[in-house]
Amino acid sequence: xxxxxxxxxxxxxxxxxxxxxxxxxxxxxxxxCGLTEECTPAYIGRVRERYEGRWICGLCAEAVKDESLRSHxxxxxxxxxxxxxxxxxxxxxxxxxxxxxxxxxxxxxQLLRRSLDSPKKDGSRSLGRSNSxxxxxxxxxxx
Numbered sequence: 001x002x003x004x005x006x007x008x009x010x011x012x013x014x015x016x017x018x019x020x021x022x023x024x025x026x027x028x029x030x031x032x033c034g035l036t037e038e039c040t041p042a043y044i045g046r047v048r049e050r051y052e053g054r055w056i057c058g059l060c061a062e063a064v065k066d067e068s069l070r071s072h073x074x075x076x077x078x079x080x081x082x083x084x085x086x087x088x089x090x091x092x093x094x095x096x097x098x099x100x101x102x103x104x105x106x107x108x109x110q111l112l113r114r115s116l117d118s119p120k121k122d123g124s125r126s127l128g129r130s131n132s133x134x135x136x137x138x139x140x141x142x143x
Contacts, residue, residue, distance in 0.1 A: 030057040032081075032088050052078045060084060066115050 025038040035057045039047075047055050056064065067080040075083075 028055050030055065030060055032056050032060040032063075032085050035059070050077065051081055054081060056081065060088070062115075063087075063111065066111060070114065 023040060025040055026044060027036055027038050028044050029036045031054045037057060044055055047061070051061075051064070063084050064077065064080045067083050068075060068077065071080070
């Protein structure tokens with residue numbers, strides 16, 4: 001997929017997909033981390049609707065979900081976004097990491113661990129497994 005970015009905030013840039021269909025995209029910046037992405041206007045609208053008029057990237061959206069799940073009281077999505085933005089602001093003002101790639105990997109690992117360890121509000125997000133996958137391999141015996 002090819003895209004032509006027009007300079008300026010949220011201007012339209014046509015994109016031609018492999019099927020030959022032309023789709024308009026906008027360049028939009030995450031209000032939490034500043035990441036810029038190109039998305040369709042419909043997608044941008046859905047994200048802004050979900051996050052009280054703010055556009056946030058997928059990584060920050062996951063952090064907001066995690067913030068909501070870890071909260072001991074029911075908080076609104078808006079409050080979870082505010083908490084994440086506060087955390088991100090404090091993180092950005094700290095000393096820059098020596099190795100940004102390793103720091104990002106470590107942060108993602110920590111986020112995943114917290115999301116797996118946090119109490120679930122509903123039982124639909126379970127990622128555990130009940131048995132070892134090795135017992136299903138032919139010729140393999142459990143010890």
